[in-house]
Amino acid sequence: MTDFVPTPTVPAPDIVRCAYMEIVVTDLANSRAFYVDVLGLHVTEEDENTIYLRSLEEFIHHNLVLRKGPIAAVAAFAYRVKSPAEVDAAEAYYKELGCRVERRKEGFTKGVGDSVRVEDPLGFPYEFFYDVEHVERLTQRYDLYSAGELVRLDHFNQVTPDVPRGRKYLEDLGFRVSEDIQDSDGVTYAVWMHRKQTVHDTALTGGNGPRMHHIAFATHEKHNIIQICDKMGALRISDRIERGPGRHGVSNAFYLYILDPDGHRIEIYTQDYYTGDPDNPVVTWDVHDNQRRDWWGNPVVPSWYTEASLVLDLDGNPQPVVVREEKSEMAVTVGADGFSYTRKTEGEGAGAVEQKTGFKLGAQL
């Protein structure tokens, strides 16, 4: 682990929150049907190549940009910073890091002004902006409120081979850790990091990367998420429900993972907790705790561990994927090589019973 990211001497940009993701989709009509007709995101603006979408309670131009292109991938993870000057700060920060940086006063997407995009040290296309067009916040437009309404963009999730390296980079950038998954050998499998006062604005999942694991939208209540499942059943696309619904151990949120027509993963998420205090307690989970990923012990499907979206460099070419060298969470927790437990060893000390109790392996034949 010699490849740690150096900490720049200039201040990190003051990030407010994750704000939008730009994704490339291969069939815009199919993607529109999914995000607008099935999920009910609101169209701020669209043309033949691009659709700008937002969640109900958003007041900035968009939370998601669908852009037509030849290869399904992610073009940008965009963060809003606290002021116009922070865009300058971002530019200086990444330049000092030796990253490729591109500044556009007119922005990279409609509705967004002065922005900087970078190829960050982990290989992800990060964007920072402050200037943005305000649009109607639909919070009280209950005449538009669908039974499975998505009300906020909640977070990103990124796959990267070296989680401690990524964690240090994001901590330098001002993110704070809320939770992580480790084992007793000190291997970190995943980490959740935030700027706004929720469990995360982004998370790092250990795996081959850089890749985009998922983007998450929040609903108000749990029944809204169940309705999304029910609707996907009614539309006979239940095979696009990948995992859940369930209750996360990490974050405590009620969740669902679904796949868009290109296989980009979307999480629907509700009810994590407040993290705004400076000494917010960090929660560390044992990778062998079978309730860490699903509080009810329901098994994680393998695709959730292995599949993710490519990310693009600033020229629009896919970043090469680097293989994770450390242990894989899937391998250490399931199957012949792994184990999990529902309850910890009973007792402690000399007489302790080494009885890590069984867990539900979803052996579905």
Place this chain on the structure above:
Amino acid sequence: MTDFVPTPTVPAPDIVRCAYMEIVVTDLANSRAFYVDVLGLHVTEEDENTIYLRSLEEFIHHNLVLRKGPIAAVAAFAYRVKSPAEVDAAEAYYKELGCRVERRKEGFTKGVGDSVRVEDPLGFPYEFFYDVEHVERLTQRYDLYSAGELVRLDHFNQVTPDVPRGRKYLEDLGFRVSEDIQDSDGVTYAVWMHRKQTVHDTALTGGNGPRMHHIAFATHEKHNIIQICDKMGALRISDRIERGPGRHGVSNAFYLYILDPDGHRIEIYTQDYYTGDPDNPVVTWDVHDNQRRDWWGNPVVPSWYTEASLVLDLDGNPQPVVVREEKSEMAVTVGADGFSYTRKTEGEGAGAVEQKTGFKLGAQL
């Protein structure tokens, strides 16, 4: 299939609803902890050998009797009939059927009066009673209302090898079919049958039997069921969550299956539909439709198909289990021998594309 149950010449007893189940448990304290402390059923009365439990909105003495005994099993599936005279009718009916019948004016369980118990043609211990002690209906005792409150007994589910034979027997007894699962060869895998105006008072699941598949309690809303999962996670007994939560295809109910300390299966269930009209449409599901058991296509765990509780004869001895000879639902839908689809063949006629689309097989390594 020569072994059809004859239809008696005397009238069937007029059954109102499934009313209670008597189960034998091997450790009464453990079972009390599960049903009272975890699930929150209300104790009407208890002594050192027996606990009488009811759901919040019940006004009869009990919906569940836990009796201490050497072998975990079911002692009675008890139905309430419309009047005292219908207990006579039940006695006459089963006598003509040639079944073993036992009448007790003082009842078989506390709080219940004149009753008849039978070993029915399928080998199940059925009870019929009218007289019962009324107790406080706790409907508006919101001071006792837990976050995962069970408000009504909803139904029984029985495993029997020959579903069409069982269906005919129950139809003769006055039950009406609401839904079933078949295949194109005419094999019936399961059938749902009701007296009260819900999808079922009991269901027959094809398999080795007679065995008890589960007993189901209803909650008011879906979040109540989620709370039960969350609580089992908090108590680190998530390995007793067997399947779900999910949305059933059959019945449309939101469901959860959990296991008591003896492995007796409990379903928590909410929001099926009204079936009280005489021409209520019967819904037949294709066994290969991957949304029939779970509307979201989540896989059914094998244990759900294979495990069930023994049932007792009137002497308290376990009934021998007869092996199902027809095809098994598990075998025809998953694995090397089976298949399922999420969407049916596209198009019809000569140009139809024979494209039964894939389903989620829960291959969890």
Place this chain on the structure above:
Amino acid sequence: MTDFVPTPTVPAPDIVRCAYMEIVVTDLANSRAFYVDVLGLHVTEEDENTIYLRSLEEFIHHNLVLRKGPIAAVAAFAYRVKSPAEVDAAEAYYKELGCRVERRKEGFTKGVGDSVRVEDPLGFPYEFFYDVEHVERLTQRYDLYSAGELVRLDHFNQVTPDVPRGRKYLEDLGFRVSEDIQDSDGVTYAVWMHRKQTVHDTALTGGNGPRMHHIAFATHEKHNIIQICDKMGALRISDRIERGPGRHGVSNAFYLYILDPDGHRIEIYTQDYYTGDPDNPVVTWDVHDNQRRDWWGNPVVPSWYTEASLVLDLDGNPQPVVVREEKSEMAVTVGADGFSYTRKTEGEGAGAVEQKTGFKLGAQL
């Protein structure tokens, strides 16, 4: 009270449930906007004069007919009976009662066949039918499921001056009482009566009548009702929310009362309880109990007591309204002439403290 309805010597028709209401509206487009666009009822069929609507889980042609006409009123309270022969029974029954009766083999509304309509002893236009066109039951059409979805017709509510007389008439007709409101002088203010296994198919509210107090549709959960309020706020028609949402004392249901463009009152209702046992306990409420109408003690607005819709005779003319001679619930419970209490007298016997405690009078200036 000499005017009791005689009990016929012929059997009453076997009624299954309340099935639909036909109402006359003065502006069909306005009413369509309300019932279809705001409330989301599903259009089975419509023409320039009439709209046939049903709830999500209904499989018969309609639950509500909107017919254009000069005077807002109710043309029929229609019940489904158990078989075609029961329509004959209804005709004979009302003929013996001396009521005006009209039989139409082709039905009075589209989708319904052989029917009989009567001017019943209380002056209400009752209809009885069995034959009806089956339509798609939308139960699992979650792609159509709105956030405030109405899933079932639940009940009617009728205003009549002499509640005991009406109660006897309906009991003779086969309805069973679930709850009522009385005072210590033996005055009955209202009564709830059912055929299906819920708290009511219809209720009688003491007041000037015959008039239609409301028709009620059920939702699955409480949040669906809250969404209807939120949507009416968003549409700036909150002044059409008359009362609620709240929790009923009587029936225990979560409720909301709203007014259609003609002032016809609609209740949205969820989660009453099972009443199907023959000895289902009857609940009698004291008229002075301030939690009887709203379990939270929130005041009933006067219009809810005083306003109701006219009903039509079989020629389509409004029935004359007869004034209630007994005490009015509003007068005995609020204001200078009335009183209510939240808690009963403390203690009993000689030393009892006559301390009926105060209640929330909604004196809004």
Place this chain on the structure above:
Amino acid sequence: MTDFVPTPTVPAPDIVRCAYMEIVVTDLANSRAFYVDVLGLHVTEEDENTIYLRSLEEFIHHNLVLRKGPIAAVAAFAYRVKSPAEVDAAEAYYKELGCRVERRKEGFTKGVGDSVRVEDPLGFPYEFFYDVEHVERLTQRYDLYSAGELVRLDHFNQVTPDVPRGRKYLEDLGFRVSEDIQDSDGVTYAVWMHRKQTVHDTALTGGNGPRMHHIAFATHEKHNIIQICDKMGALRISDRIERGPGRHGVSNAFYLYILDPDGHRIEIYTQDYYTGDPDNPVVTWDVHDNQRRDWWGNPVVPSWYTEASLVLDLDGNPQPVVVREEKSEMAVTVGADGFSYTRKTEGEGAGAVEQKTGFKLGAQL
């Protein structure tokens, strides 16, 4: 309005959030029954004079201190600051403001360390602290999760005569306005102000003050709030439900107001929106908009406008109450002197129809 608060030259303390309130109650056992048995707040610690309570997801020692005393009143509105140094900043800030200031290294309440309390320019007892004992965060203790669980302290609400003066004072202190209520004459009736990323940490309500209007706790979902009403009905204390449940116009939250045994007002609150962006749009409501206080137009009871709790000075004596000189929201919106509308004037300019449409006046006789 000459009495504006001067802006200090030293920096304001960096406040994180509202953290706890200390209230004086006259009967500790009664208050315990209310806050612990009815509302289910969790006891961190208690002795014969004081009870320290926290909400489910809290990790600091308490959110509410109940202290036994002769006069029901509020002893402190306590805010957490970002670091120990910010307590120094608070001390300096208020000293420069000329306020009475008391610093206690050992804290004013158990579990809290170095703190400063002040009599602020509006007459309120404000506290600032950083050091605090961490306790078990019960977030995933679903075994303790009640049906009406309070999960977070959300905000305070203070009554003050001069709202613009108070607003300036709080803006100087670093609070940002999210919403307010004004009229066309420029009178401000109330203002909502936040530090954390919700609609408010505190709000100012125009009226005779300084007084404490309410303290608010958040639930996860709306049904949790309904359960609190249902439980208060079951306990026959529905007369302690003062207002609601309802949907706020301001903040968009679902709300309920209840009264503790001393008349201290508690709000139960859920689902407002994210306010963390620097340019979060401020919403200004017209005082005559009948949906501002309740989105469904349900009337505000007069007591909600007129009643509030006394606040104490640093010697424990009640602060004198100063009468508001500006117009009262109640007077301008209801009754002979006021008016409200549900929909605005139709059209604009010369031909505009001056048709402010009616609203629901809760004339309950």
